[in-house]
Each structure stands twice: as C-alpha cells, then as structure tokens.
Amino acid sequence: xxxxxxxxxxxxxxxxxxxxxxxxxxxxxxxxxxxxxxxxxxxxxxxxxxxxxxxxxxxxxxxxxxxxxxxxxxxxxxxxxxxxxxxxxxxxxxxxxxxxxxxxxxxxxxxxxxxxxxxxxxxxxxxxxxxxxxxxxxxxxxxxxxxxxxxxxxxxxxxxxxxxxxxxxxxxxxxxxxxxxxxxxxxxxxxxxxxxxxxxxxxxxxxxxxxxxxxxxxxxxxxxxxxxxxxxxxxxxxxxxxxxxxxxxxxxxxxxxxxxxxxxxxxxxxxxxxxxxxxxxxxxxxxxxxxxxxxxxxxxxxxxxx
Amino acid sequence: xxxxxxxxxxxxxxxxxxxxxxxxxxxxxxxxxxxxxxxxxxxxxxxxxxxxxxxxxxxxxxxxxxxxxxxxxxxxxxxxxxxxxxxxxxxxxxxxxxxxxxxxxxxxxxxxxxxxxxxxxxxxxxxxxxxxxxxxxxxxxxxxxxxxxxxxxxxxxxxxxxxxxxxxxxxxxxxxxxxxxxxxxxxxxxxxxxxxxxxxxxxxxxxxxxxxxxxxxxxxxxxxxxxxxxxxxxxxxxxxxxxxxxxxxxxxxxxxxxxxxxxxxxxxxxxxxxxxxxxxxxxxxxxxxxxxxxxxxxxxxxxxxxxxxxxxxxxxxxxxxxxxxxxxxxxxxxxxxxxxxxxxxxxxxxxxxxxxxxxxxxxxxxxxxxxxxxxxxxxxxxxxxxxxxxxxxxx
Numbered sequence: 001x002x003x004x005x006x007x008x009x010x011x012x013x014x015x016x017x018x019x020x021x022x023x024x025x026x027x028x029x030x031x032x033x034x035x036x037x038x039x040x041x042x043x044x045x046x047x048x049x050x051x052x053x054x055x056x057x058x059x060x061x062x063x064x065x066x067x068x069x070x071x072x073x074x075x076x077x078x079x080x081x082x083x084x085x086x087x088x089x090x091x092x093x094x095x096x097x098x099x100x101x102x103x104x105x106x107x108x109x110x111x112x113x114x115x116x117x118x119x120x121x122x123x124x125x126x127x128x129x130x131x132x133x134x135x136x137x138x139x140x141x142x143x144x145x146x147x148x149x150x151x152x153x154x155x156x157x158x159x160x161x162x163x164x165x166x167x168x169x170x171x172x173x174x175x176x177x178x179x180x181x182x183x184x185x186x187x188x189x190x191x192x193x194x195x196x197x198x199x200x201x202x203x204x205x206x207x208x209x210x211x212x213x214x215x216x217x218x219x220x221x222x223x224x225x226x227x228x229x230x231x232x233x234x235x236x237x238x239x240x241x242x243x244x245x246x247x248x249x250x251x252x253x254x255x256x257x258x259x260x261x262x263x264x265x266x267x268x269x270x271x272x273x274x275x276x277x278x279x280x281x282x283x284x285x286x287x288x289x290x291x292x293x294x295x296x297x298x299x300x301x302x303x304x305x306x
Numbered sequence: 307x308x309x310x311x312x313x314x315x316x317x318x319x320x321x322x323x324x325x326x327x328x329x330x331x332x333x334x335x336x337x338x339x340x341x342x343x344x345x346x347x348x349x350x351x352x353x354x355x356x357x358x359x360x361x362x363x364x365x366x367x368x369x370x371x372x373x374x375x376x377x378x379x380x381x382x383x384x385x386x387x388x389x390x391x392x393x394x395x396x397x398x399x400x401x402x403x404x405x406x407x408x409x410x411x412x413x414x415x416x417x418x419x420x421x422x423x424x425x426x427x428x429x430x431x432x433x434x435x436x437x438x439x440x441x442x443x444x445x446x447x448x449x450x451x452x453x454x455x456x457x458x459x460x461x462x463x464x465x466x467x468x469x470x471x472x473x474x475x476x477x478x479x480x481x482x483x484x485x486x487x488x489x490x491x492x493x494x495x496x497x498x499x500x501x502x503x504x505x506x507x508x509x510x511x512x513x514x515x516x517x518x519x520x521x522x523x524x525x526x527x528x529x530x531x532x533x534x535x536x537x538x539x540x541x542x543x544x545x546x547x548x549x550x551x552x553x554x555x556x557x558x559x560x561x562x563x564x565x566x567x568x569x570x571x572x573x574x575x576x577x578x579x580x581x582x583x584x585x586x587x588x589x590x591x592x593x594x595x596x597x598x599x600x601x602x603x604x605x606x607x608x609x610x611x612x613x614x615x616x617x618x619x620x621x622x623x624x625x626x627x628x629x630x631x632x633x634x635x636x637x638x639x640x641x642x643x644x645x646x647x648x649x650x651x652x653x654x655x656x657x658x659x660x661x662x663x664x665x666x667x668x669x670x671x672x673x674x675x676x677x678x679x680x681x682x683x684x685x686x687x688x689x690x691x692x693x694x695x696x697x698x699x700x701x
Contacts, residue, residue, distance in 0.1 A: 005504065005505065006503065006505025007505065009361075009505040010310055010361060013311055013395060014311035018312070018315060018393035018395050019393060019394060019395060020393050021381070021393065041423075043423055043428050044423040044424060047419060047420050051412060054411075055409055055411040058411045058412070058452070059411070126424070128384065128403075129400070129402045129403045130402070130424055130425075131382055131400070300386035301386065303384045303385045304385060
C-alpha cells in the first residue's frame with residue numbers, strides 16, 4: 001500500500017465503478033451480492049468469533065474449561081436422574097455415551113439459535129456505527145457454537161475410546177451429514193430470529209421456551225425406541241421425524257453410539273434415517289436462503305430500531 | 307490537468323423515521339388498532355442531493371436534530387434511505403463513534419486488529435501498520451492492557467489512530483475530533499491536513515464553526531432535514547449563525563410578552579461602514595438605541611468577529627466615562643473604530659447594550675457587516691505594511 005499522491009488517487013477512483021451503498025434487496029440478485037460481501041469480510045468474521053470466545057472467559061481463571069462444565073454437569077444430571085433413578089439406563093445400553101452424543105449436537109443447535117437470536121442486539125454498537133454485512137453477527141454465533149461443539153466432540157470421542165466403543169464404522173459417515181443439517185437449519189433460524197428480534201424483543205423469550213420444548217421433543221435423554229413403541233406407524237411419528245433436530249440427533253447417535261446398533265435389540269433408529277437426513281438437509285438449505293433474504297430485507301432499518 | 311471525479315453521489319435521498327413507543331408484543335396487541343395512527347412520522351432527511359468530488363473536505367453543519375448525522379450515516383451505508391439512492395466508490399472509513407467495535411475485555415492490541423478488520427484491513431496490512439498505529443496513538447505502554455481500563459482519552463487516541471491508518475479514500479467523521487488533549491488534537495489536525503494534501507476526501511459533521519471554517523472547502527448547512535446551503539464555508543457559517551439568531555429571536559418572541567417588553571433598552575438599526583482614507587481605514591458603527599424606560603448609566607459595546615466566528619475585538623463605553631442620554635425615545639450612537647488594520651474580506655459587527663454592573667440588557671449578534679478593501683500587500687487577517695531592508699547595517 002504505497003502512499004498515493006492526490007492525482008494518482010483521483011485517477012484510480014475515477015476508474016472504480018460507483019456502487020450503490022447498502023444491500024440490494026432483490027430476491028435473487030441480492031443473494032450473490034450478499035455472499036460476496038460476507039466472503040470479503042471472512043477475516044473479520046474469524047476475528048469476531050475469536051473475540052467472542054476470548055472475551056467470554058477472559059477474566060475467569062479456569063477459562064475454556066467452563067465451556068465444558070455445562071454439558072458435563074447436564075450429562076451427570078440426566079445420567080443419574082433419568083438413567084438411574086427413572087431407570088431408562090436399563091433399556092438403553094451405554095447410557096452415558098448416548099446422552100452425551102445427544103447433548104453435544106443439541107448444544108450446537110441451541111448455541112447457534114439462542115446466541116444467534118441475540119447477536120444483532122448484542123452487537124448494536126457495531127450495527128449502529130459501522131457498515132458491515134450484518135449477516136456476520138449470526139454467523140459469528142455459528143462460529144462460537146462450532147468451537148464449543150468441537151471441544152465437546154473431542155471429549156466424546158475420547159470417552160468412546162476409553163469405553164472401548166471406538167466409532168470407526170461406516171456409520172460414522174452419517175455424522176457430517178447430521179452436523180451440516182443442524183448448522184444449516186440452526187443458521188437459517190438464527191438469521192430470521194435475529195432480524196425479527198430487533199423489531200420485536202419478545203422473540204428472545206419465546207425462543208427460550210421453544211428450545212425447551214424442542215429439547216424434550218428430540219430423542220436426547222430417551223431413545224427413539226420409546227417413541228417408536230408409543231406412536232410407531234402413525235402420522236404423529238411422521239411429525240416427530242419431520243423435525244430436523246431430531247434427525248440430526250438420531251444421525252449423531254447412529255455414528256457415535258455403537259451400542260445402539262450392536263447391543264440393543266430395540267428399534268433405536270428409523271429405517272430410512274439417511275434419506276430423511278438428505279431431505280432435511282435440502283429443505284434447510286432452502287430455508288437458509290429464504291432466511292438470508294428476509295434478513296437482508298429487514299436489516300436496512302436495524303440502525304434506527306436498536 | 308487535475309481531475310476530480312465524484313466519490314459519493316447522493317441522489318434525492320429522503321429518510322423517514324417512525325417513532326413508535328410500543329416495543330413489546332403485549333403493547334402491540336393492546337394497541338393494534340391504534341398503533342398505525344400512533345406511530346409518528348418524522349422526516350430526518352428530505353430530498354437531499356449531494357455530489358462530493360474527490361479531494362474535497364465537506365463540512366456538514368446544522369442544529370441538533372437537523373439531519374446531518376443521519377446524512378452521514380446514509381453515506382456510510384449504516385442507514386438505508388426511505389427513497390433515493392447513494393452511490394459511492396473507493397475505500398471508506400467511518401469514525402462515527404470512536405471505538406465502535408472496541409471490545410472492553412480485549413487488549414488494545416487485539417482491538418487494533420479487530421477494529422482494522424472492521425474498517426476493511428486484512429491481517430497482513432494491519433501487521434504492516436501496527437507499529438505506526440501504536441506510535442501515533444502514543445499509548446505504547448498500555449497496548450497489552452484490556453481497553454476497559456483505558457481512560458476515555460486513551461480510547462479515543464487508539465481508535466483515531468486506527469481509523470487514519472487504514473488508508474481510506476473517504477473518511478467520514480462525526481464530531482469526534484473534539485476529544486483528546488491539545489497535543490493530540492493538533493496531531494489529528496495535522497493528519498487531516500496531510501489527508502487533504504494526499505487528495506483524500508473527508509466529510510465531517512461538526513458543531514464547531516471554527517473547525518469547519520479552518521478545515522473545509524465546502525460547507526453544507528442542514529435545517530430540518532433539508533439542505534439550506536451548499537458551498538462556500540464562510541457563507542455557510544453565516545447561514546448557520548443566522549439560523550441560530552432567528553431561533554433566538556423566535557424564542558424570545560414566543561416567551562411571555564412581558565419578558566420581552568420588560569427590556570428597558572433595545573438595539574434598533576445597526577449600520578457599519580468603512581471609510582477608506584489615504585493612509586488608514588476607519589469603520590463607523592451607527593446604532594439606534596430605543597430607550598423605553600430611563601436607565602441611568604447604560605453603555606454600549608461593540609465587537610468585531612470574522613465570518614467564521616473568531617472574535618477579533620470587543621470594547622465597551624463604560625471606561626470612556628461618557629454618559630448617554632437616559633430619556634425615553636430614540637437615540638443614535640456612532641462609534642468610530644479608527645485605523646483598522648484588517649485584511650481584505652467581510653467582518654461582522656455585534657452590538658450590545660448593558661449596565662456597568664455587567665448586566666446585558668439587549669444584544670444583537672452579527673448585526674451589521676463591513677468590508678475591508680483589498681490588501682495592498684500580502685493576505686490574511688491582518689493588514690500590514692512590511693518594509694524591506696537589504697543587507698541592513700548592524701546598529
């Protein structure tokens with residue numbers, strides 16, 4: 001970057017095209033422009049994610065360990081309360097791994113959605129004062145979520161190895177599919193919710209409630225076999241399986257919870273899980289696109305509404 | 307041949323704000339029917355068109371709430387206009403709020419990288435400029451301290467120094483230059499002068515007409531969302547001041563009548579003229595004073611200002627020992643300011659009436675103006691007649 005003199009600068013600027021300020025709201029043409037803009041800011045995105053992670057645990061002496069304490073404590077609670085006291089562990093082999101697999105992928109989903117919902121409001125200082133493609137903020141939450149997720153995944157893999165159930169089977173290929181599904185679906189929700197929350201602050205509380213419902217609506221602390229036994233073959237089961245989060249949880253269990261396939265005689269997975277996952281992935285991708293367009297429409301007035 | 311292409315074109319931009327107070331779902335449901343009517347419309351900008359050429363320094367001035375900051379935000383892309391369009395090119399850096407994007411929990415160093423990235427610099431470029439940025443800010447010792455422990459001055463220094471080192475073609479500045487101590491402010495001004503020499507474009511919002519007059523070669527005066535002046539800075543500042551004056555007068559008129567009538571003395575017509583003699587120029591200020599109520603001991607004060615608001619001279623008659631007639635009616639006072647050595651241009655006269663106790667009874671700012679003829683030699687605010695001695699003998 002050499003220092004230009006005035007004339008060179010004027011010449012260079014004269015050659016640049018005049019570009020409209022702000023985002024294009026065209027339904028189809030806008031997408032490409034948005035993606036290009038986000039791509040141009042990818043380094044900033046990385047920095048924002050790092051800022052979030054660093055700032056979160058900056059002054060605590062245990063630092064990153066705290067991001068593991070929450071899922072591990074949840075694991076303990078569910079293991080004893082539901083597994084031992086309510087006795088679910090008797091029907092679900094390797095119950096600890098089973099619960100942890102569910103909690104790991106669930107943790108990713110909640111973090112994308114709940115911190116994504118708040119991302120615009122929490123970054124209002126930036127939104128109001130600097131122009132950036134605002135999609136960066138929900139995407140930043142995705143980055144933070146993925147970071148925590150990978151930490152937990154490492155522990156999960158360590159645990160499976162320690163318990164002698166190394167997940168090196170062809171089923172492991174389902175895992176990326178399941179994770180990608182959660183990422184696309186969660187990000188789509190985060191985009192829409194973060195934009196709407198700016199206009200209607202009630203959304204943030206609604207999201208908390210909805211997440212609790214979805215948590216119990218997914219086979220995280222109980223296995224699919226219970227659902228199958230209760231509503232198998234009915235349309236209710238189809239609705240249950242239409243939930244992308246449920247499918248991803250099942251996919252992760254298929255990949256990492258070996259005991260479910262090998263030791264259990266019950267029907268722990270729906271037969272056409274892979275097909276359902278692919279369909280869900282496609283729908284989530286479309287949803288993400290629609291979400292981005294909605295976001296783009298709404299973001300024009302962010303600065304004045306915050 | 308110098309070319310100056312447009313860097314920003316604002317075309318017929320209007321911005322409407324809706325002011326509704328109900329934010330929550332409950333309130334929206336409760337006021338559903340009435341909500342539409344309750345929302346108040348407010349036009350922050352109305353049909354503003356602006357074409358900014360590269361290398362110019364444009365000052366946006368106006369009262370609070372006149373839309374100048376909104377205009378700056380529209381140019382910066384932070385707010386989308388309700389109608390009209392803005393096109394722009396080149397790299398832009400916006401200093402709308404110093405330290406926007408600074409994270410209090412991160413160290414100065416980390417924040418420099420973050421802020422530079424927000425302003426569009428990549429990591430390698432930031433590495434390259436990092437030492438320069440820190441040096442300019444002058445807070446080397448604290449660069450690894452979390453910024454939440456910084457004083458506001460340090461905060462500002464760091465933020466400004468990041469913003470000026472990102473090599474912007476267009477710099478948007480919103481009333482942030484007034485912070486920091488004097489040496490740092492001078493540094494900022496030097497940097498801005500350097501920017502101007504390098505042909506960068508600066509758009510700044512300021513309340514300081516002094517600053518605007520010093521820096522800008524074009525001034526846009528905003529009033530209630532519309533542009534009321536665009537062009538010459540001195541003229542722009544006069545328009546702005548007239549606006550303030552008008553507001554003041556309206557305010558007085560709007561006040562209860564007795565407050566207005568209670569004035570014992572009022573300034574009537576004020577007229578200033580220059581008398582150019584062979585070797586000196588005098589200015590005569592002629593003021594009509596209306597005495598509504600006998601007021602013993604009153605006096606008159608006269609001041610000279612530059613159009614940019616710099617006070618050059620002020621005097622009053624109390625120390626002159628003159629008694630003014632205190633009878634009801636109209637009196638004319640002529641004050642002669644002899645041998646004024648001011649450079650060519652327009653100057654403003656303000657007149658005030660008061661008592662020796664310091665009480666001001668009536669005043670009229672920028673009541674009249676006078677012109678100084680072209681300089682015989684040299685240019686500036688002073689009129690001097692330099693003499694020349696070549697190889698002077700040492701006394």
